[in-house]
Amino acid sequence: MRLLFIGDIVGRPGRDIARRGVPGLIVDRQLDLVIANAENAAGGSGLTPEIYKELVAAGVDAITLGDHIYRRREIFPILQREENIVRPANLPDEAVGRSWATVKARNGSLVGVVSLLGQLYMKPIDSPFTAADRVLAEMPSDVKVRFVDFHAEATGEAQLLGRFLDGRVSAVLGTHTHVPTADETVFPGGTAFQCDVGMTGPFDSVIGRRIDRVLETRLTANPTAFDVATGDVRLSGSIVTIDDETGKATAIERICVREEELPALEAAAKRS
Amino acid sequence: MRLLFIGDIVGRPGRDIARRGVPGLIVDRQLDLVIANAENAAGGSGLTPEIYKELVAAGVDAITLGDHIYRRREIFPILQREENIVRPANLPDEAVGRSWATVKARNGSLVGVVSLLGQLYMKPIDSPFTAADRVLAEMPSDVKVRFVDFHAEATGEAQLLGRFLDGRVSAVLGTHTHVPTADETVFPGGTAFQCDVGMTGPFDSVIGRRIDRVLETRLTANPTAFDVATGDVRLSGSIVTIDDETGKATAIERICVREEELPALEAAAKRS
Amino acid sequence: MRLLFIGDIVGRPGRDIARRGVPGLIVDRQLDLVIANAENAAGGSGLTPEIYKELVAAGVDAITLGDHIYRRREIFPILQREENIVRPANLPDEAVGRSWATVKARNGSLVGVVSLLGQLYMKPIDSPFTAADRVLAEMPSDVKVRFVDFHAEATGEAQLLGRFLDGRVSAVLGTHTHVPTADETVFPGGTAFQCDVGMTGPFDSVIGRRIDRVLETRLTANPTAFDVATGDVRLSGSIVTIDDETGKATAIERICVREEELPALEAAAKRS
């Protein structure tokens, strides 16, 4: 199967390019499953029920989040009820949301979805290593294809978790830094890995926010509103090819869709 | 002119591939200047006079460092005396080493070299923004080509410094995370930018260190020796094309040289 | 002269005990000057013009702040205009507010007031050591009594700044942790020192906030409103005795005023 993972969707620009681009990407790139990190989808921070539905309607099959997961409380019922959205598995047991999910891909395969938060340079949280062991043990053994979004700051921690899970999951792909890394690879055990798949939103920005605002605050200490930027919108992600029988990844390809490609993608979606 | 910047050289594997590869790259890629970050060159941390000389002999024209700069005290005389090696400019005034340097490229152009450390998720240090303003003002105005190595952890801080310096320097290229980012670009003002050019050393590792060691310490809290790894050695860097008259960058290209390419590079060097 | 420094005033409970207690303390403890840290005075974070005036009316002669200084933008005009309120001196030059002030004590002495922020475990900021050198050099040499509020997290950094300034200022007293330390002392050079003078606000709390709220968020990751608590309100601070001629401290005494002491203090204020 072919699985597309879309990195942090930031604000309206990110949602727009995802909504317009995903249907065409499914056709054009022959995707069996689309997973997206939506932790910045609502105004740059958090997720709302409306946006959740908008993304699902656009063809996103499963949603992960990150450190901003609970910024908008209205998402709680979605996190409790819907079966295709997960919270980071290394949050406390009492945290709202499910710690893993399974979704059915277009080719019929079941895919396990896990989200984990990094510990380094992040808010205090339990070990993602221990949590990974736990949720992988909980998942039914017939779920061969297993996907992990590792939402982390430090490259060293991402690489270490990737190596730790090599051969046990189909892919460990990172989010949170909002910058795609050029290290996409398949590890010897068959796990696709990339430190960060990058951001889906305005690239004429500082990780999605208005440059002038962030710069003013940095240079003067005056607080400013870090509004979502608008220019040079792109969709970042990676496509992983996975053997459905073994769950092993055989290839990973980085993608970056720009606004000018949207008409062609929309035409492809219509044709199908 | 064409300038190659080589990311963090890690241990013997990193030095070996740099020493063997650089002469051929100069010929093959028509390089006018080679700058390298050598903060991890000595056993994974710091730099020694011998290694400094070895790198210069291989064709490295200027050297930058980072947070590990003073790990080996024997490098102090080199930092004080040599004119092609800089310390981070936002260290205290009293810190050993020069806060900027100029080196002459093969095409005759003078190139200013600056190193700055990030503040986010790093040890306490003064603002790289203020320090950049200061050293750029100190540099002779006829030095049009100006290079900045931003040794930083956080992507947001790297992008912000890049935007802050856009139009004022030829390139702001990052180091420290040891992972190349796929965001190389030339900003509107003519500054080449990339969050991180990546590591020069063993990629079968956790940012250059033995996987088994780092994993054991993470899983058990037992301290282990984080020895430099050995497998899958690569040279990471980026080549920036710069207009000598204006100092504006016109192109940036990411490179990743693997061991199997070394014989061809060595042959190219011999032919020249 | 005798100088009282009051630690972080938190919310309405903190303001109330300060307003009711300070006039009596001035009489009862023969105070020549009262300085207060008010960074948490407005609803637990920041300061407003009204609260500034309320504190000054109660007998607070000078005000310092901390990392929450700009949380309420309405304080900007006060920071720009009033001469008895300072911003941390190691914020950027462009930051709103003055980096030092002089106020006249009841005994006629001029007192220099400085605020500095720590670097360790705080948001990125320039060195408080360099900033201290700069502002002390700027202050008129006839200002012998000099007071420093060091708003910092780490005890090691506080002790180091205290030692660095020993003999150059009358006192280095800490704030920010909201817990008084039992290390008040006069260093050999004549500088009174204490890592933290503690909080003025509700002690039946987690550093001033409702216990149940902070605990729920910690245990479940659900965000809650960290409202200011209400029980067991105390005023924390320290009184430093200083030789007006030399600016040397001769004694430091920790104080903790509880609500039940207010009637006696109010009676003392009335009598005077």
Place this chain on the structure above:
Amino acid sequence: MRLLFIGDIVGRPGRDIARRGVPGLIVDRQLDLVIANAENAAGGSGLTPEIYKELVAAGVDAITLGDHIYRRREIFPILQREENIVRPANLPDEAVGRSWATVKARNGSLVGVVSLLGQLYMKPIDSPFTAADRVLAEMPSDVKVRFVDFHAEATGEAQLLGRFLDGRVSAVLGTHTHVPTADETVFPGGTAFQCDVGMTGPFDSVIGRRIDRVLETRLTANPTAFDVATGDVRLSGSIVTIDDETGKATAIERICVREEELPALEAAAKRS
């Protein structure tokens, strides 16, 4: 019963004052149990078997450690074998050492001993809240007197753990900052609490280290050897009075023993 907890013993000066003072304190202050944090006992960092034995011989009944626990690997056999020394309970399961211990006090009561590390501003680690729940459940229910050393940086986290455990343990006393806090209290549920009991070692220092060395490194970035200081040695700790039947604390008293008090203490020890 009366329990003395001694804060971080630093280097030879700390060991010396502990060895000379503890026997006399047991007599003079009628102590039933002495617990000490020894994470800095060996040259300022870590613990060795010899020092472990020296402290036990001096009358220390149980030993806790902290973030520096594994700095000296020779302590591993002691951690594995001895029954009166614990590792932080929120380290990974695989970490060397026991996660709780019981020791018999001089009055015959069994006392449970637990060590926990803070998460805020410390290296990544699992929640001390969850770990506390776990180890308290493991301890035999007839162990009524239960002691927790919370080795943490942030006052807010210390207060929160203290409140979380109020009524469930006899005392939550802090270590790690090396500065005693003036907040010792007994919470409503009967748990004695203090953010930090302070350091046992040289107070003419920066948290135990030579001032000149720490200052040079801070001002110049040059690395120096942070040797243990020598002047003004004190033993810091707190004595908790506990009802043996209920395990509830009834009183807590901060103590600070200076070198000049040692002769009297030694005489008291001899008389007994």
